[in-house]
Amino acid sequence: MAIKLNPIGLIRTPFKQPIGMPIQPSGAKGVKGTIEIEPEYSDGLKDLKGFSHIILLYHFHKSTKCALTVTPFLDSEKHGVFATRAPNRPNPVGLSIVKLLKIESNILYIENIDTLDETPLIDIKPYVPEFDRPSRVKTGWLETKKGNVFLKKSDDRFRSK
Amino acid sequence: MAIKLNPIGLIRTPFKQPIGMPIQPSGAKGVKGTIEIEPEYSDGLKDLKGFSHIILLYHFHKSTKCALTVTPFLDSEKHGVFATRAPNRPNPVGLSIVKLLKIESNILYIENIDTLDETPLIDIKPYVPEFDRPSRVKTGWLETKKGNVFLKKSDDRFRSK
16 A cells, blocks of 8 residues: 655755766765644644754655666665665665754754755654664675775766656 | 556564554664565575665555654654654555574574565665764764663554555
């Protein structure tokens, strides 16, 4: 059965095009953006300001094709899409953990944001190390590649044609 | 514009009822479950087995009402829903980071799972500390409460009537 979601707001960032963007929040250190929450959802922001980091779930709205195996930005080999963070997923939902700087009414000021400008926001969750930080982690094919995330920028490989 | 998602599989766990459940993976240490991926998406699992932990996005399928302020399991006061992990969100999408034990064909064996049995799965992403582990984190209202997550179980407050 299909699940229907309605965006709760828009993420505003300096990235107008899906090319030359950071490919993860860790590659977007210091990049500032805002989130404009639809006024009808403002009450849901109560007490969020005490959190230094928030988890954003959003729609990869420029990702219109889906592939089950992809060559991610960090490698030259194909991997299953669920073993990557590529946008062209069966359900194009993205996840980024960003720094929350301040909240003014229904506008959130954030840092380390790696999404395209005008990305539709699906959900905000507080980041809580006790829930979200497992230990003794192994990262498969990414083990030797992930250091490049700090330098690597996106190209047009996931662009919709 | 509404976003339409189609589940890619089902999460199977020992939790048949939304009452008396762990309220986060950290409260579900050692709880085993499986994920049955729809065969049409099997190819997307290639190379996932090298990852020790995966991020699950899923549908809070028993959460039919939405509230903008909620009294979460870990507190007796109301907070904005986006400052909590409560299921009754405007877009009822849940997130859990679980341990991946092994993969056999289209079945994933997982540990520390805190979802209801038969939860529809939306996405799997590899957990990567370099992407997903911010430092110097503050957790607002949860600061003094979150230790209880290891003991606290759910009651029926978020149940659909």
